[in-house]
Amino acid sequence: MPQIHRMFELVEPIGAITFSEVPNEHFLAVGMRGYWDGYFAGRAAPLGLAPPEVVHAVFYNFADGEVARHIPWVWGKVTPQEAIAIRERGSATALRRAIGELAGSPGLVRAADLATRAAVSAPTVGRPLYAGLRALTVPTEPVARLWHAATLLREHRGDGHNAALVAHGIGGTEAHVLLALAMGMRAEEFGRVHHLPRPRLAAVVDGLRARGLVNEAGGFTESGRETRQRIETLTDELAAPPYEVLTAGELDELITTLEPIAAAVQAADS
Numbered sequence: 454m455p456q457i458h459r460m461f462e463l464v465e466p467i468g469a470i471t472f473s474e475v476p477n478e479h480f481l482a483v484g485m486r487g488y489w490d491g492y493f494a495g496r497a498a499p500l501g502l503a504p505p506e507v508v509h510a511v512f513y514n515f516a517d518g519e520v521a522r523h524i525p526w527v528w529g530k531v532t533p534q535e536a537i538a539i540r541e542r543g544s545a546t547a548l549r550r551a552i553g554e555l556a557g558s559p560g561l562v563r564a565a566d567l568a569t570r571a572a573v574s575a576p577t578v579g580r581p582l583y584a585g586l587r588a589l590t591v592p593t594e595p596v597a598r599l600w601h602a603a604t605l606l607r608e609h610r611g612d613g614h615n616a617a618l619v620a621h622g623i624g625g626t627e628a629h630v631l632l633a634l635a636m637g638m639r640a641e642e643f644g645r646v647h648h649l650p651r652p653r654l655a656a657v658v659d660g661l662r663a664r665g666l667v668n669e670a671g672g673f674t675e676s677g678r679e680t681r682q683r684i685e686t687l688t689d690e691l692a693a694p695p696y697e698v699l700t701a702g703e704l705d706e707l708i709t710t711l712e713p714i715a716a717a718v719q720a721a722d723s
Contacts (some may be wrong), residue, residue: 454689456704457696461610461689464568467600468607468720470551471495472690476543483539484530493523495540498533499585509715511581513615514625537589544604547596551721552714554611556596565595565711567703568602572700580612599714606695612693617684626657631666631681634673664689 470476472492480491497508505521512520531539537646549556577584586605592598618628626646633643640658641647642698647654661667673681696704 455695456708457689457693459708460606460696460704460711461692463708463715464603464606464610466715466722467548467711468603468661470547470600470718471540471544471604473547475547475550476540477545479539479546480536485527485536489615490523490530490621491599493520494527494531495535496582497524498536498540499531499582499589501585502528505644513623513644514628516612516626516646516653524632525712541597541601543590544600545592545594548600548718552596552717555717560710561599561714562595562708565599565602567699567707567710568606569598571695571699571707572602572605575609575695579616583609583612588639604693610688610693614688616691617687620687621680621684623680623684624657627652627661630657630661631673631677634667634671634677635681639671 474496477488480494481487483493485494491509496512497503499563500508500511502510503527505524508537509515509517509520509714522709527536534621537541539623550565552561573587573591577587583605586601586608589601592601595663618624626649629643630640633640633646636643640654641651646657649657658667665674666680668674668677699707
């Protein structure tokens with residue numbers, strides 16, 4: 454499904470601008486202690502005042518105890534409704550700065566319209582974070598609307614990715630180890646898991662090694678590489694429903710209009 458995977462490549466930088474410096478500054482301004490407070494407040498806000506156990510289950514890929522460092526503490530500083538507004542405002546500002554003149558272009562308006570139509574069309578069953586986002590009001594301003602659509606599509610895919618990981622018996626921390634290996638890094642070097650105590654991370658790697666997914670040198674076995682590819686393929690298949698509302702021509706058009714926008718975001722990030 455090359456078009457579906459291409460949409461992932463284009464949506465990811467636009468949606469992930471939420472986790473950049475400008476939105477982080479907006480959260481710090483209302484009393485967050487650091488980056489991860491703002492991350493959890495903004496991303497978990499569509500779930501309401503869900504306890505850390507629920508947020509951990511929905512986010513899936515954090516080590517045990519990580520969510521509880523931030524949830525529910527952040528709700529003593531902002532409400533979920535306030536966090537949603539802060540996140541949208543900061544993300545739209547960051548996206549506008551990153552893409553410059555493209556922010557006012559007809560192409561961006563068209564991309565926002567097509568992406569939004571796709572983003573609000575998929576079934577929500579079995580997709581808790583996507584469902585929470587679907588309950589929010591879609592912004593009217595084009596840049597904010599494009600960011601919101603990208604976030605919906607990103608989290609729809611993310612919910613499906615979690616399902617694919619569960620189906621293959623891969624836990625959240627294990628998923629990060631496999632991602633690190635796919636990026637040509639050792640698990641100890643990967644930013645999302647390097648903070649774990651060495652014995653704890655070693656136990657995760659040892660578990661993957663016992664399953665035949667990681668070799669003695671700490672890299673992929675052939676089985677490990679094949680397993681990760683099956684997960685990615687299934688994730689693409691599960692990410693397809695939003696795009697079924699678009700014609701083949703409209704999906705091609707959406708890809709074409711998103712390409713310069715995503716490229717500008719990536720250039721600004723680098």
